[in-house]
Amino acid sequence: MTNPSLLILPGDGIGPEVMAEVRKIIDWFGAKRDLAFDVSEGLVGGAAYDAHGTPLTDETMEQAQQADAVLLGAVGGPKYDDLDFSVKPERGLLRLRKEMDLYSNLRPAQCFDALADFSSLKKDVVAGLDIMIVRELTSGIYFGEPRGIIEEGNERVGINTQRYTESEIDRVARSAFELAMRRDKKLCSMEKANVMESGILWRDVVTEVAKDYPEVELSHMYADNGAMQLVRAPKQFDVIVTDNLFGDILSDAAAMLTGSLGMLPSASLGAPMANGRPKALYEPVHGSAPDIAGQGKANPIACILSFSMALRYSFDQGAEADRLEAAVEKVLAEGGRTADLLGEEGVTPLSTSGMGDAVIAAL
Amino acid sequence: MTNPSLLILPGDGIGPEVMAEVRKIIDWFGAKRDLAFDVSEGLVGGAAYDAHGTPLTDETMEQAQQADAVLLGAVGGPKYDDLDFSVKPERGLLRLRKEMDLYSNLRPAQCFDALADFSSLKKDVVAGLDIMIVRELTSGIYFGEPRGIIEEGNERVGINTQRYTESEIDRVARSAFELAMRRDKKLCSMEKANVMESGILWRDVVTEVAKDYPEVELSHMYADNGAMQLVRAPKQFDVIVTDNLFGDILSDAAAMLTGSLGMLPSASLGAPMANGRPKALYEPVHGSAPDIAGQGKANPIACILSFSMALRYSFDQGAEADRLEAAVEKVLAEGGRTADLLGEEGVTPLSTSGMGDAVIAAL
Ligand SMILES: CC(C)[C@H](C(=O)O)[C@@H](O)C(=O)O
Numbered sequence: 001m002t003n004p005s006l007l008i009l010p011g012d013g014i015g016p017e018v019m020a021e022v023r024k025i026i027d028w029f030g031a032k033r034d035l036a037f038d039v040s041e042g043l044v045g046g047a048a049y050d051a052h053g054t055p056l057t058d059e060t061m062e063q064a065q066q067a068d069a070v071l072l073g074a075v076g077g078p079k080y081d082d083l084d085f086s087v088k089p090e091r092g093l094l095r096l097r098k099e100m101d102l103y104s105n106l107r108p109a110q111c112f113d114a115l116a117d118f119s120s121l122k123k124d125v126v127a128g129l130d131i132m133i134v135r136e137l138t139s140g141i142y143f144g145e146p147r148g149i150i151e152e153g154n155e156r157v158g159i160n161t162q163r164y165t166e167s168e169i170d171r172v173a174r175s176a177f178e179l180a181m182r183r184d185k186k187l188c189s190m191e192k193a194n195v196m197e198s199g200i201l202w203r204d205v206v207t208e209v210a211k212d213y214p215e216v217e218l219s220h221m222y223a224d225n226g227a228m229q230l231v232r233a234p235k236q237f238d239v240i241v242t243d244n245l246f247g248d249i250l251s252d253a254a255a256m257l258t259g260s261l262g263m264l265p266s267a268s269l270g271a272p273m274a275n276g277r278p279k280a281l282y283e284p285v286h287g288s289a290p291d292i293a294g295q296g297k298a299n300p301i302a303c304i305l306s307f308s309m310a311l312r313y314s315f316d317q318g319a320e321a322d323r324l325e326a327a328v329e330k331v332l333a334e335g336g337r338t339a340d341l342l343g344e345e346g347v348t349p350l351s352t353s354g355m356g357d358a359v360i361a362a363l
Numbered sequence: 364m365t366n367p368s369l370l371i372l373p374g375d376g377i378g379p380e381v382m383a384e385v386r387k388i389i390d391w392f393g394a395k396r397d398l399a400f401d402v403s404e405g406l407v408g409g410a411a412y413d414a415h416g417t418p419l420t421d422e423t424m425e426q427a428q429q430a431d432a433v434l435l436g437a438v439g440g441p442k443y444d445d446l447d448f449s450v451k452p453e454r455g456l457l458r459l460r461k462e463m464d465l466y467s468n469l470r471p472a473q474c475f476d477a478l479a480d481f482s483s484l485k486k487d488v489v490a491g492l493d494i495m496i497v498r499e500l501t502s503g504i505y506f507g508e509p510r511g512i513i514e515e516g517n518e519r520v521g522i523n524t525q526r527y528t529e530s531e532i533d534r535v536a537r538s539a540f541e542l543a544m545r546r547d548k549k550l551c552s553m554e555k556a557n558v559m560e561s562g563i564l565w566r567d568v569v570t571e572v573a574k575d576y577p578e579v580e581l582s583h584m585y586a587d588n589g590a591m592q593l594v595r596a597p598k599q600f601d602v603i604v605t606d607n608l609f610g611d612i613l614s615d616a617a618a619m620l621t622g623s624l625g626m627l628p629s630a631s632l633g634a635p636m637a638n639g640r641p642k643a644l645y646e647p648v649h650g651s652a653p654d655i656a657g658q659g660k661a662n663p664i665a666c667i668l669s670f671s672m673a674l675r676y677s678f679d680q681g682a683e684a685d686r687l688e689a690a691v692e693k694v695l696a697e698g699g700r701t702a703d704l705l706g707e708e709g710v711t712p713l714s715t716s717g718m719g720d721a722v723i724a725a726l
């Protein structure tokens with residue numbers, strides 16, 4: 001049997017640094033747990049633009065389509081701010097999401113016990129927090145046509161289109177209900193059905209899908225109220241499902257509740273491939289953090305936990321994912337901290353590779 | 364000289380209760396400060412639908428156009444959930460905003476000293492918080508065409524259109540810069556220029572307008588990062604300017620940071636009328652709270668402070684607005700609390716009218 005294939009796209013900013021630590025972890029699983037992967041590497045984002053004049057080459061796109069899973073670091077940076085929209089680093093990531101048809105973006109917002117003090121929220125509001133935001137990732141205003149900047153009369157007009165089909169809503173709703181079934185069986189769907197017709201359709205379809213999941217308690221919330229409730233009492237939620245744009249904003253707010261953005265992974269899943277595995281891309285929630293890039297300060301844990309999500313969702317290795325997550329918790333419990341997690345006095349921060357080594361030691 | 368005119372639209376849920384307290388305050392200013400208003404009252408939202416089959420009659424719309432200022436309570440409620448989109452309570456409010464052309468929505472998020480403990484955020488993160496969100500209110504995805512639910516192939520498709528012209532962005536940006544000039548001279552503009560062309564135009568135009576306000580320090584932030592930064596360190600902001608939809612969500616998140624939604628007013632301003640006053644509508648940030656409606660539990664302060672914003676922005680009565688705000692702070696400092704502000708042991712809550720009376724006593 002051949003090994004499963006992993007395509008690694010470190011990207012920009014701190015992407016390469018944190019990915020280097022993930023490669024150590026992957027090697028460890030190959031050597032010690034008999035879980036070997038065929039790893040290849042490619043360019044995405046600004047790094048791809050610098051080399052090829054495009055944020056994602058057709059060759060890399062094709063490799064991603066063939067891979068059993070893709071692991072991405074981060075894209076973007078001020079260096080690319082003045083590039084034309086069509087070749088901005090972000091377009092590389094968006095093309096991957098769209099062409100791989102990764103419609104279900106899983107963004108856990110989880111508060112690690114050892115880090116609860118680190119949140120800007122009161123400890124009792126966030127301690128033990130464990131919610132999962134399911135964000136639609138291939139449609140909505142990110143991709144709808146018409147779009148662009150046109151001339152009209154004497155002025156420019158900026159246009160984007162939110163567009164959701166029933167089947168697009170149906171499939172992401174199903175993935176959220178499936179997740180809720182494996183968790184606390186509570187799902188909250190968020191839109192602006194009081195203002196947007198696309199929100200009305202969203203609510204309709206989610207309500208329809210709910211009939212197939214009678215055990216799941218479904219609720220609906222306007223997205224503005226959702227933002228409030230996430231700040232006020234986030235533990236009221238189990239799974240949240242929402243569209244591409246609301247998901248972008250709400251999942252970032254939710255991530256920040258935990259106080260430790262450097263800790264949070266994400267999975268973007270599509271339909272099953274011939275081998276039964278879903279098309280999948282895993283990436284940390286944090287961005288490319290150009291301000292600290294290249295200094296060995298970045299926290300590799302979000303990227304390491306993204307690999308853990310890959311073990312769980314792509315490779316059916318739940319036990320190995322548990323092992324890796326336990327190792328991360330152990331390092332934290334023992335006081336291991338990268339610079340982003342400092343706060344307590346007198347703790348010397350671990351470097352990016354120091355944290356990677358600590359996780360391996362804990363494994 | 365005739366008195367300035369005020370149109371009062373209590374609306375639904377707790378709207379009528381909180382507005383009754385504002386009327387007491389208005390009467391007090393007439394009797395004690397020689398500031399009389401010609402007050403008339405009308406229906407909006409579900410209340411208008413129940414009486415007339417539409418959430419806003421043409422007569423009330425016309426009255427609002429003529430009034431020197433409109434004061435609105437709240438609209439909406441589960442009773443109206445199944446109404447057709449075109450007659451939902453919210454359409455009444457949206458019609459007012461659109462036809463009065465109230466493009467600049469001012470939403471202060473201010474943390475009252477006496478209530479800092481009440482936030483879900485740590486006290487040092489929010490104590491002294493005083494930011495102003497300027498939300499574009501007459502355009503964007505709330506009003507753009509085409510919109511609706513259409514049939515395509517075998518399925519329904521929900522469509523909404525984000526559409527911003529240069530002049531729409533220009534005028535709201537100017538109002539935000541003007542505000543920044545009167546505050547700490549810092550303005551942060553939020554969009555998703557990395558994903559949406561309308562966001563690119565937004566950023567362009569705001570940058571252009573900035574040339575007329577060289578004293579204001581302008582920054583740009585992606586809206587998802589904005590949501591994070593509001594949770595992480597809200598005091599980094601002074602004035603924020605953003606579009607209709609992002610403004611809806613971000614201002615609600617910001618409001619919740621203060622821990623006391625029942626305290627927060629808003630002003631929606633348009634172009635100056637013949638008499639020099641801006642077209643204006645004032646309303647609390649909170650909704651109609653149908654769960655507590657009619658029980659005398661609602662906090663009238665947000666609505667009272669909305670009247671205070673009217674004194675300041677419509678009637679040039681900054682000193683009287685200060686007087687009213689000081690009275691509210693005095694009541695809070697002395698421990699006056701409606702039910703939504705409880706938390707401390709052993710405090711008996713004031714009723715809605717009890718709070719209104721306490722503010723009058725403090726005046
Ligand atoms: C980088 C950017 C295109 C992206 C998005 O807006 O989706 C990011 O914010 C995210 O949430 O993954």
Ligand SMILES: CC(C)[C@H](C(=O)O)[C@@H](O)C(=O)O
Nearest residue numbers: 194195224439453456457611
């Ligand atoms: C009631 C609703 C239409 C409204 C909006 O979405 O603008 C409300 O949420 C607000 O923020 O004033």
